[in-house]
Amino acid sequence: MSLLSEKSFILENWNIALPVTIILLVTVYLISKRKKTDLDGAEYIGADNSIKTDENCYEDTEFTPSLDDKDHVLFPGAKVVLDGGATKFYEIVNDRRSVRKFSKKPVPFEIIKQCIQAAGTAPSGAHTEPWTFCVIADETIKNEIRDIIETEEYLNYSQRMHRQWTTDLKPLKTNHVKEYLSDAPYLILIFKQIYGIRNDGKKKQHYYNEISVSIATGILLCALQAAGLNSLVTTPLNCGPALRTLLNRPNNEKLLVLLPVGYAAEDCKVPDLRRKDVDEILFTY
Ligand SMILES: Cc1cc2nc3c(=O)[nH]c(=O)nc-3n(C[C@H](O)[C@H](O)[C@H](O)COP(=O)(O)O)c2cc1C
Missing domain, CATH: 1.20.5 (Single alpha-helices involved in coiled-coils or other helix-helix interfaces)
Known part of the structure; x- marks a missing residue:
């Protein structure tokens, strides 16, 4: 009925x-x-x-590993062992804060390079190392980046972001104006390579590329902090393609994060945030 x-x-x-x-x-x-x-x-x-799951699709495919065959060598475990290393490391990373006001004090490029070298030690899915770090020190390019981001961020804040999102950001006092993009001595743009190219020209799988590049970014943040520098993780919404084009990066690279890096300005302020206690995030079984 x-x-x-x-x-x-x-x-x-x-x-x-x-x-x-x-x-x-x-x-x-x-x-x-x-x-x-x-x-x-x-x-x-x-x-x-x-x-x-449809295995039949690959009946005609000849599978060859992307990596050359490797000898497996004995590994004695960690060789660089610091006395109280865990405590020292905690002290270093606990000292990190997101800095949105930078001084123009110069930073030797060699330090940035070393920190990126550290980031490049990150583990990656099937050892694909799917990351690209672009370091910008040139004032003109920094200003072009700032222009692209501020234009998009104005639209993000005024039209695209949900009211809840802009409300959640209020305590951080962020808005579409990003002076740090031209003040910080360096901008590091980190791209994830969603696939690679093999020697035979075929596409190479980059398994878990976003997780791999995020881990590398974490190591970079720690290295910068250990070098006495300050940084800010930013995720410029809707700016990826324009920034990729500006820097002439290939199609397989997608912007993951952009970090301004340098020294905090003398009058830099940060929100007085509290971090979760270890007992709130650690569960033992
Ligand atoms: C994935 C991610 C994206 C973020 N995006 C932005 C951003 O676009 N702009 C910004 O000012 N801060 C951004 N932040 C910084 C956070 O607001 C900041 O880490 C958080 O408030 C905690 O502060 P702390 O870094 O000083 O501990 C981002 C952080 C992360 C991890």
């Missing part, structure tokens, strides 16, 4: 039901087509890291 009444409702409202059904079918078709394209581009794992 209720089915009949539902049917008659659909029939009566066919002028609405028909376009809605067509839109639904087209959406489902487009989504499934997009998933297939992702998988074709990514060969065995989709761009969303989902594992492809």
Whole structure:
């Protein structure tokens, strides 16, 4: 009975039901087509890291490892051991704060290079090392970056971000004006390589590239802090493609984060935040 009444409702409202059904079918078709394209581009794992289960697709594929064969050598464990290393390391990283006001005091490039060398020791999915670090010291390029970001951030804050988001940011006193982008002596733009290119020109899978690059970024933050420098993790919303184009980076690179780096300005202020106690984040079993 209720089915009949539902049917008659659909029939009566066919002028609405028909376009809605067509839109639904087209959406489902487009989504499934997009998933297939992702998988074709990514060969065995989709761009969303989902594992492809249809083994038959690869019957004709000749599988060769992306890495050369490696000897396995004895590893004696950690060689650089500091007395009280864990305590010292905690003291260093606990001293890190997000700095949004930088002094123009110069920083030797060699220090930045060493910190990036440290970041490059990060583990990565199947040792793919899917990261690119672009260091900008040139004033003109820094100003171009600031222009791109401030234009987008104005739209983000005024139109794109949800009221809850802008409300959550109020205690941090952030807005679309980013003086630090031109004041900090260096901007480090960290790109994740969503795939690589093998010697034979084929695409190389970069498994878990975002996690790998995020770990490398974490190591970079620690290294900068250990070098007595200050930084800020920023994620400029909607700016990735324009910044990639500005820096002439290839298509397989997507901007993950941008870090201004330098020394905090003398009048730099930070919100008086409290960090969770270790007992709030650690559970033993
Ligand atoms: C993934 C991520 C994205 C962030 N994006 C921004 C950003 O776009 N702009 C900004 O001013 N701060 C950004 N931050 C900094 C956070 O606001 C900051 O880490 C947080 O308030 C804690 O402060 P602390 O870093 O001083 O401990 C980001 C931090 C992370 C980890």
